Amino acid sequence: MAMKQEIFNARVTFRKSPIHVLERFTLGDIENAYSSFQKHTDLQECVILQTCNRVEIFGSGTKHDIDKIKKVWASLSGLEEHAFQDNLEWSKDSDVYDHLLKLTSGLDSMVVGEEQILGQIKNSIASARSNKSSGEHLNTLFDKAIRVGTRVRNSTGISKGSISIGSMAVKLAEENVDDMKLKHILLIGTGDAAALVAKSLTKRGYQFSITSRTIERSTSFSKTIGGTPIDFNQILSGFEKYDVVFVATTAPYFLVTHERIQKALNEKNSGMMILDLSNPRTVDEKVAELSGIKLMNIDQIAEMVDKNMRSRMGQKTSAEQIIKEELTVLEASMKRLEAEPIVKDVFKNMDEIRIKELEKAMNMLGDLDPDKKKIIDDLTKSVVENIVSVPMNNLRKETEQGNSELIDTVGKLFNYKKKIDST
Numbered sequence: 001m002a003m004k005q006e007i008f009n010a011r012v013t014f015r016k017s018p019i020h021v022l023e024r025f026t027l028g029d030i031e032n033a034y035s036s037f038q039k040h041t042d043l044q045e046c047v048i049l050q051t052c053n054r055v056e057i058f059g060s061g062t063k064h065d066i067d068k069i070k071k072v073w074a075s076l077s078g079l080e081e082h083a084f085q086d087n088l089e090w091s092k093d094s095d096v097y098d099h100l101l102k103l104t105s106g107l108d109s110m111v112v113g114e115e116q117i118l119g120q121i122k123n124s125i126a127s128a129r130s131n132k133s134s135g136e137h138l139n140t141l142f143d144k145a146i147r148v149g150t151r152v153r154n155s156t157g158i159s160k161g162s163i164s165i166g167s168m169a170v171k172l173a174e175e176n177v178d179d180m181k182l183k184h185i186l187l188i189g190t191g192d193a194a195a196l197v198a199k200s201l202t203k204r205g206y207q208f209s210i211t212s213r214t215i216e217r218s219t220s221f222s223k224t225i226g227g228t229p230i231d232f233n234q235i236l237s238g239f240e241k242y243d244v245v246f247v248a249t250t251a252p253y254f255l256v257t258h259e260r261i262q263k264a265l266n267e268k269n270s271g272m273m274i275l276d277l278s279n280p281r282t283v284d285e286k287v288a289e290l291s292g293i294k295l296m297n298i299d300q301i302a303e304m305v306d307k308n309m310r311s312r313m314g315q316k317t318s319a320e321q322i323i324k325e326e327l328t329v330l331e332a333s334m335k336r337l338e339a340e341p342i343v344k345d346v347f348k349n350m351d352e353i354r355i356k357e358l359e360k361a362m363n364m365l366g367d368l369d370p371d372k373k374k375i376i377d378d379l380t381k382s383v384v385e386n387i388v389s390v391p392m393n394n395l396r397k398e399t400e401q402g403n404s405e406l407i408d409t410v411g412k413l414f415n416y417k418k419k420i421d422s423t
């Protein structure tokens with residue numbers, strides 16, 4: 001029996017694992033990860049996708065052993081194998097195609113429709129290609145999924161109207177705070193997430209203070225994106241000057257503590273709204289228990305973005321519809337790949353026979369002018385093609401429909417059995 005190629009996906013994502021847990025599953029040096037998976041698992045092809053919301057391994061091979069994959073993954077991330085128990089999701093063939101189509105379309109993102117993931121997937125397959133760790137199966141799958149993702153985005157507008165996490169945070173502040181223009185606004189953090197907040201604040205005409213551990217970062221941030229730079233330690237010693245605080249840092253501990261906010265509240269006679277975009281949190285959730293404090297965290301902000309998206313455009317359903325149609329097409333293309341090695345071999349072998357016989361005949365015919373030679377050459381080509389192409393196209397069609405037994409039969413007929421087994 002020809003061994004069927006299977007496509008697998010193993011993933012740890014924000015859906016099952018909080019970000020601080022997810023972070024422990026990251027694979028470190030990607031090139032090293034590729035070579036370890038190739039050496040120590042049965043995967044013949046491999047693509048790694050690693051973003052701040054997911055770590056995913058796509059693989060292709062005639063057999064798979066999840067334990068081997070977990071073992072390599074665990075050793076790369078410095079984890080015990082039992083860490084996978086509550087966090088790992090695992091799927092095969094059509095379920096993988098469906099998952100990847102949802103990923104490229106932005107349907108599996110925290111903020112539905114966000115654009116970043118499509119670029120991240122493009123980078124992943126490009127780096128797998130240059131590492132030669134992906135091959136015909138995963139290259140086909142990713143190329144098609146990227147095309148579908150682009151189609152979904154272009155024809156549904158799922159990304160176009162999508163509101164960024166930054167502008168949603170500002171919108172939520174406006175909804176919860178009266179007279180925002182008169183309030184003192186602080187932004188802690190000078191990275192990508194902070195930039196999204198700053199752009200939205202500037203666009204809506206709000207003045208704000210910007211702070212980062214490194215004063216140079218706040219100064220250059222203020223020049224390029226906006227805000228007035230403030231010394232970080234000065235902020236930490238007193239939040240009382242501020243009414244609205246946006247926080248977006250990768251600090252591994254709480255910067256905005258219960259104690260600091262309690263102190264600020266004692267010194268001012270009004271409340272505060274705090275919006276924490278960080279994951280893991282930079283603001284201690286206990287702060288929300290203080291009276292006069294309204295706290296929103298990243299999950300709540302992302303949920304609002306998602307709701308807003310759906311109610312405004314109802315695009316998710318049409319995106320899902322396109323994915324459903326495209327999934328059938330993709331399944332057929334992936335199945336068809338199974339027939340390709342034997343089809344290629346049959347054509348190659350027939351052509352070798354043709355050339356051998358042609359040379360014999362040409363030798364017997366002696367000197368012929370080039371025009372006549374060409375007529376005979378073309379004749380042999382068209383005879384071979386006409387005879388072989390019908391059965392080969394039938395083989396492709398049958399394989400597309402999932403009838404892979406025919407591959408074995410053709411293998412037997414053409415003596416190719418051994419060759420398919422070893423690919």
Ligand SMILES: NC(=O)c1ccc[n+]([C@@H]2O[C@H](COP(=O)([O-])OP(=O)(O)OC[C@H]3O[C@@H](n4cnc5c(N)ncnc54)[C@H](OP(=O)(O)O)[C@@H]3O)[C@@H](O)[C@H]2O)c1
Nearest residue numbers: 189190191192193194212213214248249250251277278279
């Ligand atoms: N990027 C996004 O689109 C996005 C979307 C949703 C949520 N988030 C979340 O937002 C947070 C920030 O992400 P990002 O993409 O903006 O990261 P980033 O571009 O790497 O920026 C990190 C920021 O954190 C600050 N920082 C790092 N360690 C710190 C510490 N120990 N104390 C104080 N500040 C520290 C850095 O400033 P200094 O170097 O000056 O300390 C910098 O301003 C993350 O938790 C992320 O999960 C990001």
